[in-house]
Amino acid sequence: MATIRDVAREAGVSIATVSRVFNQTALVSEGTATHVRSIAARLDYWPNSAARSLITHRTNAIGVLLPDLYGEFFSEVIRGIDLAARQEKYQVLVSSFHASAETIVSAIRALRGRIDGLIVMVPDADAHTAIQEFATRFPVVLLNPGANAPECGALSIANYDGAFAAVDHLAKLGHRSIGILRGPLGNLDAEERARGYRDALAANGLAWDEALEVGGDFTESSGFQAAADFARMRPRPSAVFCANDYMAIGLLSALRDAEVRVPEDMAICGFDDIAIAHYLTPALTTVRVDACSLGERALHQLLPFARTRRPADGQREVLPASLVVRRSCGAPVPGTGEARGARSRRRTPSSPSHHRDERLAAGSDGATA
Amino acid sequence: MATIRDVAREAGVSIATVSRVFNQTALVSEGTATHVRSIAARLDYWPNSAARSLITHRTNAIGVLLPDLYGEFFSEVIRGIDLAARQEKYQVLVSSFHASAETIVSAIRALRGRIDGLIVMVPDADAHTAIQEFATRFPVVLLNPGANAPECGALSIANYDGAFAAVDHLAKLGHRSIGILRGPLGNLDAEERARGYRDALAANGLAWDEALEVGGDFTESSGFQAAADFARMRPRPSAVFCANDYMAIGLLSALRDAEVRVPEDMAICGFDDIAIAHYLTPALTTVRVDACSLGERALHQLLPFARTRRPADGQREVLPASLVVRRSCGAPVPGTGEARGARSRRRTPSSPSHHRDERLAAGSDGATA
DNA sequence: CAACCGCATGTAATCGTTTTCATCGTTCGC
DNA sequence: GCGAACGATGAAAACGATTACATGCGGTTG
Known part of the structure; x- marks a missing residue:
């Protein structure tokens, strides 16, 4: 795999210039930039993310820690996070832990250094103490804070x-x-x-x-x-x-x-x-x-802190439940004539044909089965 | 955050010794080892994974690339992968791409350097060409190879x-x-x-x-x-x-x-x-x-190659469908008297009370609704 | 008793980047 | 014309680990 040095040598410039081309962090003449880019493309070069994050102290990844991955709720949360993360060019590291406060600590430890921020769902109040002090020095968003959750970002459903x-x-x-x-x-x-x-x-x-x-x-x-x-x-x-x-x-x-x-x-x-x-x-x-948007909102709440690597403050947001x-x-169930079994949970219809159902679902959701 | 140098200084040893204690890669006397460990614990030291993977060329993470994260099938696959990965002490990076072969390439590129191996599900035959040459120099396991899939690990359902x-x-x-x-x-x-x-x-x-x-x-x-x-x-x-x-x-x-x-x-x-x-x-x-075990099997098939960073050979495995x-x-539906709605999809019952259903579900799955 | 061996440990090179600072022409204001 | 300013580039120092090699030291062995 080609390194920045290979590209620099081949392009006849210094590695600093190559770095600048890839980061657009400083002025590089248009000519050299395109030249370097073409060489890089030919060598199939891509910056090594380990080296990069070693010096920048940023990983461009966030962690997701859930008590389990079973069931529709969790999978929708993950989907929401992924949706938002892709848009923001962040990678997502998922991890589940089972039960005890013991393992949640080791799960966090294993994630350490790999992520810029963490979205975590704690099953019970006991686990809060484990998160507590970690959250004071790392960006964390809690997915279901209790009444007395630690001082950190938090998002909950109503x-x-x-x-x-x-x-x-x-x-x-x-x-x-x-x-x-x-x-x-x-x-x-x-x-x-x-x-x-x-x-x-x-x-x-x-x-x-x-x-x-x-x-x-x-x-x-x-x-x-x-x-x-x-x-x-x-x-x-x-x-x-x-x-x-x-x-x-x-x-x-x-x-x-x-x-x-x-x-x-x-x-x-x-x-x-x-x-x-x-x-x-x-x-x-x-x-x-809406578990999916719970995930989306969580990522968006976390991101500003992850970007600056500052612990998230006690911001709270509650998602409505209807x-x-x-x-x-x-x-008595409202509506009678609507299409049955044609309810949409997707945000983006994957085919035009979905459109009709979207509307119906938005109107009312009663079923006549 | 404490570095290996801090621990070495505090413990009065060289950084090499600290490294050896954490990696158990060479002989360290029992005394120094425990001493170093206690200092490390006090300083809350944990090896920086970026630095580590920079020199070892391994990340201890694998990537999962799916066409979408929506629906039960995908979420179960992820769960299976996570289950196996945790057991093997590997992290899981999930990522979804939508549709085109364009984005699958950029998704892979974004993952590059962050993972030791990749589990990917390609939606259609077109995308195979995009994976093709990548798989010749990187451990890849395909989740649904077609008849003429690239030379790499592959797992499919029947x-x-x-x-x-x-x-x-x-x-x-x-x-x-x-x-x-x-x-x-x-x-x-x-x-x-x-x-x-x-x-x-x-x-x-x-x-x-x-x-x-x-x-x-x-x-x-x-x-x-x-x-x-x-x-x-x-x-x-x-x-x-x-x-x-x-x-x-x-x-x-x-x-x-x-x-x-x-x-x-x-x-x-x-x-x-x-x-x-x-x-x-x-x-x-x-x-x-069984989407969950599809994920598990995929990880296990990938791991030997990910560990050695050798492209996966054309090994194939097919999961039965029943x-x-x-x-x-x-x-005519077999069985009549069994408990309805008591079907298990979990591997490990989370409570003893689940036990009864597990057995019943194992017997036969017909329903009497 | 010298040579040797094995264990425990230290020294230093290395991984592939980013980024500060220095350098070197040019151009500009005067 | 001359120093300043500026734009483009290079040299080199980090970042935090791993690991090959060197070293010192006691105990065996011929």
């Missing part, structure tokens, strides 16, 4: 508002006994959603009852198992808000097995609006979150 | 076999007029699947009829639109094989709107077995592909 809207909707439909299938204990998103649930109850004059809360872990099977708990309750709740869609799916399956009709006997509401939600029978009422009403909650 | 199995299944069910909804022209996976379709027809003594082939582009909306084409055919095919699940979903929606019953009036078969397939009504018969029979094809 967990509280979304949950509130969903439960408020159920209450307004007349349900007086509304259960919740919670996410993992200590999980920040889960806590916020639970808080939204409780406040929505209160706002509708409903008493909070611990007996109506069932623990889950965001997996489909935990939803499946929770069905038994709800069935056992006296009185049985006439509606259940699930802290995410996967659990709602599991719950729906179990209810069908138990011949509990949804929404007639029990109204169900999820959270996330994953692609499947739309296709379930009955279609799942849920709270939509209720998507479908069949599973028993509310 | 597109042909999967399609053959699906269509053969339809034929064995008695269908004499089987249509196909094809993928994009030039797309390698799509071509192979179409070939499997044709050969399966022939194997069952059915004549190939161009009129039964409808063009699609792998999107849901193209499936939706194709419904009209199939409806117009005389005689109307009694079964349709779709080259991927997204198109099958679109087709199912359109058929429902047109009040064509599935599978009674038209049997439908998809490809990929995305998560949604299981939850559709009727549940979609499709061909399962037919998953559900309701949409009209065949």
Whole structure:
């Protein structure tokens, strides 16, 4: 592989000149510049990024650290980050860690020196302390800060508002006994959603009852198992808000097995609006979150700090979450004649034919399945 | 940030010794080693990876270049790669490019010097030429080589076999007029699947009829639109094989709107077995592909070459694709009593509660929706 | 007892850039 | 014409590691 020295020799100039041509950092005469460029092209030269970042202390890459790479939410976040990064000419290093605060530290350590900034999603409050001091001397953007997150960039989705809207909707439909299938204990998103649930109850004059809360872990099977708990309750709740869609799916399956009709006997509401939600029978009422733009926004928030290598200040941004009403909650679904199964999640239609669906999806998302 | 020099000075040894302690590349007495390590820990020292890779010519990172990051298939591939990479202590640089062979070249160029090897998925045969000469001097593993792919590592899914199995299944069910909804022209996976379709027809003594082939582009909306084409055919095919699940979903929606019953009036078969397939009504018969292990295998195939920085030789591996029979094809579905919606896609259950579902899913995957 | 050997460690060259500072014509203002 | 200013270029010092080679030192061996 050709080095800057080869190009310089071949072009009959010094390496400084070649460097300047490639960086446009200082004046180089038009003639030499084009000459050097042609030589470089012939030798297939490209600056070695290790050497470059050794001296500039910049890598033009950012790291993405997620608790897992499984599921639609994470993959959409990554896609959003990639979209923005490509536009900004930054590379993306992804990495996942599993569970413990131990590994999150070693994951960060492994990334060190390779990236100019980090986007990290912490599963629970415990992990915050691990990030804490790192964030004071490195650009970090948190993807789901809790109430007392470290002083650094942070971006979150409106967990509280979304949950509130969903439960408020159920209450307004007349349900007086509304259960919740919670996410993992200590999980920040889960806590916020639970808080939204409780406040929505209160706002509708409903008493909070611990007996109506069932623990889950965001997996489909935990939803499946929770069905038994709800069935056992006296009185049985006439509606259940699930802290995410996967659990709602599991719950729906179990209810069908138990011949509990949804929404007639029990109204169900999820959270996330994953692609499947739309296709379930009955279609799942849920709270939509735009994971892709969460990723995009995170990168854009991080970039100014990554560029200057200054720790990100305590800037915060919250992405809205919107209720998507479908069949599973028993509310009248707006619109009837729209194309079914023609919902778009892409930003850029890959074919003109997509156009029609885009419009429809924007109008309303109710399904008639 | 502390450098190797700081540690050496503080520990009263030379930088060579510090380096040796961190690389375990030569004998260092037990005493000095632990001393150096403690100093390093105190100074929070970690070797600068740019400096290191400048001299070693290795980055301990591999690149992943995909045509897009949208959809379940790609995200699972990435997850598989990440899983294997973490285990092997390699970092993963992901990057997507859109469409043209122009950008694939620049994407590769941008990655150059940052990675020890590349896993790339080329959308069509045209892009092969762009990879071609690069692969002769750099470790590359192709994720979907066509028939005449460049001389390099390659891994593919059994597109042909999967399609053959699906269509053969339809034929064995008695269908004499089987249509196909094809993928994009030039797309390698799509071509192979179409070939499997044709050969399966022939194997069952059915004549190939161009009129039964409808063009699609792998999107849901193209499936939706194709419904009209199939409806117009005389005689109307009694079964349709779709080259991927997204198109099958679109087709199912359109058929429902047109009040064509599935599978009674038209049997439908998809490809990929995305998560949604299981939850559709009727549940979609499709061909399962393990995208996650495709990623894992790719990394493992690449690694020996990445480690030695030798171009990967023409080793090839094919991942099996298996037919998953559900309701949409009209065949009797095996098993009836199993838990619904309790299918696992994870390798490692995150909670003990998952265990039961794992077993069930392993047994058979038919659905009773 | 000298030669040798192996272990532990240090010295210094090297990787491929960027960037500061110096140099060297030209041109310009006066 | 002469110094200043300027534009284009080169020389050389970093950047922070790895590693070939040299060195010193005690213990074995013939």
